[in-house]
Amino acid sequence: MNTEQPSLIERAKTFSEEVIRPQAAQFEEQGVSRDVIQQMAELGFLSSILPVEYGGSGVDALTYGRITEEIGKGCNSVRALLTVHTSLVGETIAKLGSDEQKKTFLPQMASGEKIACFALSEPEAGSDAASIQTSYQEVDDGYIIKGGKKWITYGAIADLFLVFAKEGEKTSAFILERSMPGVTTTPISGLMASRGAHLAEITFDNVRVPKSNMLGRAGMGFSFVANTALFYGRYSIAWAGVSIVCAALEEMVTYSRSRTQFGTKISQNQLIKAMIADSTAALHASRAICEKIAQLRADGDQSAVTETNIAKYITSKAAAEVSSHAVQVFGGNGIWNAYAVERLFREAKVLEIIEGSSQIQQLMIAGQALRDYYRAPLKKRYPKANSSTNKTVLSEVKDRQVASV
Numbered sequence: 001m002n003t004e005q006p007s008l009i010e011r012a013k014t015f016s017e018e019v020i021r022p023q024a025a026q027f028e029e030q031g032v033s034r035d036v037i038q039q040m041a042e043l044g045f046l047s048s049i050l051p052v053e054y055g056g057s058g059v060d061a062l063t064y065g066r067i068t069e070e071i072g073k074g075c076n077s078v079r080a081l082l083t084v085h086t087s088l089v090g091e092t093i094a095k096l097g098s099d100e101q102k103k104t105f106l107p108q109m110a111s112g113e114k115i116a117c118f119a120l121s122e123p124e125a126g127s128d129a130a131s132i133q134t135s136y137q138e139v140d141d142g143y144i145i146k147g148g149k150k151w152i153t154y155g156a157i158a159d160l161f162l163v164f165a166k167e168g169e170k171t172s173a174f175i176l177e178r179s180m181p182g183v184t185t186t187p188i189s190g191l192m193a194s195r196g197a198h199l200a201e202i203t204f205d206n207v208r209v210p211k212s213n214m215l216g217r218a219g220m221g222f223s224f225v226a227n228t229a230l231f232y233g234r235y236s237i238a239w240a241g242v243s244i245v246c247a248a249l250e251e252m253v254t255y256s257r258s259r260t261q262f263g264t265k266i267s268q269n270q271l272i273k274a275m276i277a278d279s280t281a282a283l284h285a286s287r288a289i290c291e292k293i294a295q296l297r298a299d300g301d302q303s304a305v306t307e308t309n310i311a312k313y314i315t316s317k318a319a320a321e322v323s324s325h326a327v328q329v330f331g332g333n334g335i336w337n338a339y340a341v342e343r344l345f346r347e348a349k350v351l352e353i354i355e356g357s358s359q360i361q362q363l364m365i366a367g368q369a370l371r372d373y374y375r376a377p378l379k380k381r382y383p384k385a386n387s388s389t390n391k392t393v394l395s396e397v398k399d400r401q402v403a404s405v
């Protein structure tokens with residue numbers, strides 16, 4: 001595949017190295033600055049994958065993934081803006097929005113005039129996202145939304161909120177604006193990671209929303225809108241894993257070649273080399289699966305959904321392992337925030353929790369595998385074996401649908 005647009009990727013790399021990374025520690029204390037967000041918009045990163053007619057650059061999934069990787073290498077909290085604003089909300093509106101919604105919201109999002117966030121999780125509804133309590137009621141001129149959300153990345157400063165709410169058993173999706181009376185956001189502090197990503201709790205106190213702000217059809221909010229958004233979001237998180245693996249590997253290689261113990265560079269030690277080898281293999285495997293999904297998306301191949309769940313699972317796990325190796329290679333310096341690996345280690349953990357934890361990914365991957373890799377009945381292949389256990393397992397997974405953030 002040779003569809004990359006090097007100029008935008010190169011620009012992202014330069015911006016990440018020269019502007020984002022030097023401020024990453026500061027962003028952890030003060031939040032990602034408005035100035036950097038505006039520059040991200042002006043340089044075309046926020047809108048890169050959005051359609052040209054709505055102010056984007058219409059780049060392919062591979063180019064967008066590579067941009068995400070470069071930004072993520074500089075700072076995970078800045079990368080999180082791409083995930084929520086561009087992937088979870090922007091791509092979803094571009095895919096499922098009405099003409100009016102696309103014309104209204106996408107140009108504002110592309111220019112950075114409005115920042116968007118994705119509001120599904122609640123204090124009592126995380127992995128089991130279908131159990132949300134936020135409710136809506138249809139009235140003459142629109143809907144009234146009541147309830148609250150938690151852990152909403154960029155929620156503290158966002159202008160637009162993609163909100164999921166229920167009417168009875170029916171879940172629908174709505175685009176809310178900060179300016180609507182009844183919307184309140186409260187920043188969340190004390191976080192181990194994502195400290196710069198303006199996380200917030202949000203409350204909706206009888207917020208009146210016009211009919212035209214429902215995204216997708218009534219009742220399709222969970223099965224259709226949320227799952228579409230999470231497909232885009234998990235692709236972004238998969239590349240976020242690549243970015244942490246790559247950054248941690250670069251750090252450990254560089255440090256091991258300069259640190260001397262026992263009269264020799266620690267990079268010459270075979271046990272250090274083992275960690276470098278495993279980390280290099282993890283980087284190549286992580287990047288390969290992300291590139292494969294980009295190709296599947298370009299081909300319109302439906303298997304991209306399952307492969308994206310697998311990629312999110314693999315690269316977030318790799319990020320946790322490789323950043324741990326990096327801390328180990330740095331020894332005492334590894335747990336000191338004077339070095340980037342301390343932050344990479346903390347940020348990697350988050351990737352195993354968000355957008356469907358690793359356990360939820362495992363459930364979905366196993367469910368798919370139990371369908372895809374089922375062969376002839378055991379009875380036929382192993383006449384002496386009892387096949388009743390096998391039948392029970394298959395019927396259990398058959399209709400199971402696990403969708404969550």
Ligand SMILES: Cc1cc2nc3c(=O)[nH]c(=O)nc-3n(C[C@H](O)[C@H](O)[C@H](O)COP(=O)(O)OP(=O)(O)OC[C@H]3O[C@@H](n4cnc5c(N)ncnc54)[C@H](O)[C@@H]3O)c2cc1C
Pocket residue numbers: 084117118119120121125126127128150151152153154193194199350353354355356357358359360363404405
């Ligand atoms: C930094 C950060 C940013 C976030 N940003 C957003 C955002 O922008 N928008 C948004 O809507 N949400 C966001 N979230 C919320 C996130 O999606 C949830 O935290 C995540 O889905 C897990 O839900 P939970 O925290 O309620 O954990 P729980 O669902 O309570 O899970 C707790 C543990 O139990 C495990 N578990 C749960 N069910 C099962 C099961 N059936 N089998 C096996 N294990 C299980 C989980 O894997 C986990 O290890 C964010 C969270 C964080 C930490």
